[in-house]
Amino acid sequence: MEKLLRINMSAEGGPAAVAVPVGEYAGLGGRALTSAVVSKEVPPLAHPLGEDNKLVIAPGMLSGTIAAMSGRCSVGGKSPLTGGIKESNSGGQASQVLARLGYAAIILEGRPKENDLYKVFINKDGVKITRDNSLKMLGNYDLVEKMKCEYGDKIACMSIGPAGEMKMCAATVAFTDMELRPTRHAGRGGLGAVMGSKGVKVIVLDDAGMSARAPKDVEKFRAANKAFVDGLKKHPVTGEGLPAFGTNILANVINEAGAYPTHNFLWGRFIGTSKISGETEAELEKARGGNPTHGCHRGCVIRCSGIFHDKDGHYLTKQPEYETVWAHGANCGIDDIDEIAVMDRLDDDYGLDTIEMGATIGVAMEAGIAKFGDAQAAINLIKEVGKGSPLGRILGNGAGMTGRAFGVERVPVVKNQALPAYDPRAIQGMGVTYATSTMGGDHTAGYAVATNILKVGGYVDPLKPEGQIELSRNLQIATAAIDSTGMCLFIAFAVMDQPETFQALLDLLSAFYGIGMTGDDVTALGKKVLKWERDFNAQAGLTKAHDRLPEFFRKELLPPHNVTFQVSDAELDSVFDW
């Protein structure tokens, strides 16, 4: 990972790629690298779809090594959804492959003059960029099949569906999984639209002939990896819950906590939860020949992803994740897991963020466009997006635009990005993260659920404002660092609870880079990344007025606990005072 691959889509004579030394970005990976490049190279007032924005795709610091869980790939740029900096990371195969090919990042720059579409193929011999307008408006599934025919089945793809081509704010960058299906996504913030604005439909990676990145201290690295894996396996969340039931094990937990947003954040419990819970989902998958225990990339030992078959036993989609099941399910009053799986498949194929789309449909239902609970209507709305009809253009640009288009006041967004599956009134630490994250409404940016609900890393009462600022602050710092390593965020459960697992992570980094990484170094890295992001956002016009939840969370009581969001504005403004 000693080089950056800069691809200039504006170059005279057509797009041109050049590999350059990593230079000032040496030692950075994942989110640290994407946010460094964006904050240094993108003018904060650049139009997100304009020639001055850049799309940065960076494997993590440990990606491409034999370290377990190191397969997250960060995608960064200025977000067309939030107007601020964005890092969205994905599982799948690409991170490992790209790192093994020796690239610290691919940076898409400029914009083609004509409305052409390109594919980029990268292997050990170099980079080939080909104009291919036959790919126009292909869904991710058909696109990947086509790439398999052209390049064989040892590849990894990063691609956009029709939503990205139409430059929608809910458009994702899709990553193929171990089965070479486009099921993992850098979903949030509309980075697929940025890729679409660059005219890049797909990046195909082939690491044949390359080998795993070599650590400085091989023995120490191996030992650290073993300790790390042991730690993950012995923790109840990463060793039992997630492997057995996937992320959707949370549905019953969060519903029980009264924090499972239903009917566009009207209530905190959903009567149909048992029909769409992780337990139900896993049972169904096993009965139909799917698989609830499966990794999204080689080297995963948690294996929280899965495979969902339809009623006839045929592959339909990957196991819909907790956030997806909530967004398209409970949030819209829908309790049919098969219908939810259909929506998941459509989102993956069109290249749409399931969280944004579910929240958007919830707002559309509040506007009366469809009835809460009507799964077929919800499916039809997603199909409108795929068609790019005027209604689809509204929905595909997210909950904020949908609320504005239909004059709806109750729109669950922060910085115009839809909130995920935890009501901030019943998990107030989550509310602090939603409000203050550099990313807009985002759960992964500082997952307070861990401590508020799962009692990982201690306990802070979720229904009270006390202690939430410190909790969210520490989590946001730690997350910014973890997102830079290429590690899956789910390692945090074990790392927060088990000092020896945290030490193993430090040892992995130390052994790989031949340095002495401490907990303080991790904190310093996280703070540095957040500062870059905050500075970019400030210059882009985001202020403390944007570090706020929509006002209905302060005004409307959320049943069953009948709470409002209680953390004061002054406290919110202190999150980044460290």
Place this chain on the structure above:
Amino acid sequence: MEKLLRINMSAEGGPAAVAVPVGEYAGLGGRALTSAVVSKEVPPLAHPLGEDNKLVIAPGMLSGTIAAMSGRCSVGGKSPLTGGIKESNSGGQASQVLARLGYAAIILEGRPKENDLYKVFINKDGVKITRDNSLKMLGNYDLVEKMKCEYGDKIACMSIGPAGEMKMCAATVAFTDMELRPTRHAGRGGLGAVMGSKGVKVIVLDDAGMSARAPKDVEKFRAANKAFVDGLKKHPVTGEGLPAFGTNILANVINEAGAYPTHNFLWGRFIGTSKISGETEAELEKARGGNPTHGCHRGCVIRCSGIFHDKDGHYLTKQPEYETVWAHGANCGIDDIDEIAVMDRLDDDYGLDTIEMGATIGVAMEAGIAKFGDAQAAINLIKEVGKGSPLGRILGNGAGMTGRAFGVERVPVVKNQALPAYDPRAIQGMGVTYATSTMGGDHTAGYAVATNILKVGGYVDPLKPEGQIELSRNLQIATAAIDSTGMCLFIAFAVMDQPETFQALLDLLSAFYGIGMTGDDVTALGKKVLKWERDFNAQAGLTKAHDRLPEFFRKELLPPHNVTFQVSDAELDSVFDW
């Protein structure tokens, strides 16, 4: 004007009106009053369509007197379009009538719990609020006819069309003119949507039994008014150009200056200008029995408004204004004045801002939704808005949303409000006003065209950055004051060029209120208003990043002068340093 009429739409048992003393707002009128109330009473982070926003309707300080030109009425609130404070003022009859009824302002507060529509009738005996869902989705023309049947033809109406009911960001508050037609509009910033969110369809005013407001010093007031009128009549702009040809006399002038934006701000001259110029328009009106020289309210001596008949000699709409003819004409490549007049009529009927709509259709044409020059397609797009179809929901929410929905980068908005009919590259003082006004893209907020092009109040070269900051600053201050008096902004031509006419304005204010008003007092008033507005906007999250033109104005050369916008960001940030 010693009382405020507060109408609480949330009151138990239904909307309730109460007249209260003007109190701390005494002595304020027009924009000074709307901005004072909004900045003191509306939480800056309130949802514009929520119960905490207020719609403030305030006659000017001299409205309801016999002073010429004093018929402007300010409407204020938090704008759903810009997210900042908004004052939009209108001609028509209501300002005089409301002032004579003794109200310094009507303040609509709260929001009805049910989706009901109300009419408000105000006369000398008090206020009557009636639920009337039979008015739903009526166009302004039919609505006013209905009000005439109910209340007679001595009334003045302020109303919303379907766009306001649908809470669209381009929705206006319509004001009836002397012929009791809904042709004058508080057009900008979506205040019609705020009125719609309050459930108020129409406010009907009847000042029978009331008389003109009495000045403290009657003789001095009369003398000042005479001097004021003499000054207006002798200035070439207010005494000749505007009466003869209306506002659209500017079309040839601005086109000649190379500042007439065409094809969505691609070029600075339009080949079809002569077909849609004020001269052509006036000739046509005379030939068809319309009237190019006509006032929009009693007491107007400039008489720049007019009446437009169709080919069969029947009334179609008021004389389309310069901004409208540009927006629906040159900006969209359309050179047919009859088709433009049809669009003007539709906008007035639906209650839509013609500037926002024309700019929006320009963006839609850039997106390929219709072809530049296709008038019938443009008319159909406006009809989509009236229908509230999904496409209409996009367009009715303005150029910003339309650009986002269709992934267009060249979107001529500042603070999400569409730019009017002067390219900021060829009239750089106008660019400073667009960028920095508290109102978003707005020409009236500091009309630098006067000095850059018309050489009123001196001359500053329009193509160079030098001197534009000071020009825009002084104009913005003066405008904020004039907008508070109830005076039509067009008095500024005479006031800027003729010291004795400015003195006559001061004398009018002094004689009416029994004070000694000086030029410094006017400046102080303007600065005070701007400070309230800037403070509100800052708390609402608007920063210097929002005081910028879209980047294409800095990057693309505008023919025929081949200029870009040259005023630096640092200079823009100095506009309010006084």
